[in-house]
Amino acid sequence: MLEGKAILAARIRELIELTVLVDGPESMFAEAADRVAAVVSILRAATDSEPGVPAGRGWPPGVDDALEGVGNPLAPPMIIGHPGESGADGEVAALVTLGSAHEGAPGRAHGGWVAAILDHAVGRAAAQAGSPGMTVSLTVDYHRATPYGVPLDVRSRRVDQAGRKVFASAEILTDGQVTASATATLVTVRALANKAGGERPGPGSD
Numbered sequence: 001m002l003e004g005k006a007i008l009a010a011r012i013r014e015l016i017e018l019t020v021l022v023d024g025p026e027s028m029f030a031e032a033a034d035r036v037a038a039v040v041s042i043l044r045a046a047t048d049s050e051p052g053v054p055a056g057r058g059w060p061p062g063v064d065d066a067l068e069g070v071g072n073p074l075a076p077p078m079i080i081g082h083p084g085e086s087g088a089d090g091e092v093a094a095l096v097t098l099g100s101a102h103e104g105a106p107g108r109a110h111g112g113w114v115a116a117i118l119d120h121a122v123g124r125a126a127a128q129a130g131s132p133g134m135t136v137s138l139t140v141d142y143h144r145a146t147p148y149g150v151p152l153d154v155r156s157r158r159v160d161q162a163g164r165k166v167f168a169s170a171e172i173l174t175d176g177q178v179t180a181s182a183t184a185t186l187v188t189v190r191a192l193a194n195k196a197g198g199e200r201p202g203p204g205s206d
């Protein structure tokens with residue numbers, strides 16, 4: 001079941017990439033759109049949820065997560081390193097490959113996606129350090145082009161903690177060079193720690 005969803009999401013990512021890249025006759029796009037509509041109707045028949053209405057998909061992040069969910073076609077996905085690969089200094093290591101659909105300025109990844117990756121990385125670092133929280137502040141520095149189409153190395157770590165505030169930092173590297181970095185403040189929220197497998201906490205919950 002899970003495998004099937006991951007395969008479907010991978011196909012949809014391919015579809016998104018090709019939709020962005022391919023040019024062709026109107027008739028080709030019309031035929032493709034009709035076929036996609038047929039696929040949409042298969043999935044629509046399996047749910048009562050209205051598209052776009054928050055349903056709460058559970059916590060911690062899983063197969064449907066926006067950044068690392070293999071079953072979420074919007075997720076690149078970001079592959080979080082096995083805890084054993086995180087290094088003695090408590091770093092979280094992740095790999096992520098963006099595509100043409102993530103392009104911002106020509107030939108480089110969109111800065112919003114870069115920030116999203118860094119946001120997720122600091123969130124992961126805080127959680128791994130035992131202080132899961134929500135980002136209240138994220139400062140991103142864009143040092144050079146972050147490419148797409150190649151695996152990006154993402155590193156993050158908790159730097160400090162003061163009460164409920166957790167300070168973390170993260171970088172994206174390619175060919176050993178930092179393309180973007182971030183510092184962040186997160187605020188620990190009890191609901192995150194308490195609901196490891198339950199309902200996703202709502203805004204402002206604690």
Ligand SMILES: CCCCCCCCCCCCCCCC(=O)SCCNC(=O)CCNC(=O)[C@H](O)C(C)(C)COP(=O)(O)OP(=O)(O)OC[C@H]1O[C@@H](n2cnc3c(N)ncnc32)[C@H](O)[C@@H]1OP(=O)(O)O
Pocket residue numbers: 060061119120121122123124127132133134135136137163164165185187189192193194195196203204205206
């Ligand atoms: C164990 C199992 C779990 C496993 C788990 C795995 C997790 C695996 C992670 C995956 C990674 C996900 C990564 C997603 C990352 C997002 O996307 S998080 C979503 C985006 N962020 C948000 O939606 C947060 C929006 N903000 C809020 O909802 C509320 O600010 C919060 C977080 C509930 C805090 O509100 P509050 O409890 O009223 O706290 P408040 O008193 O206002 O502030 C607390 C402290 O923070 C400070 N603060 C507040 N805002 C700021 C700011 N902007 N700048 C600096 N300081 C600030 C305050 O000054 C205060 O400081 P002190 O007075 O204590 O010194």
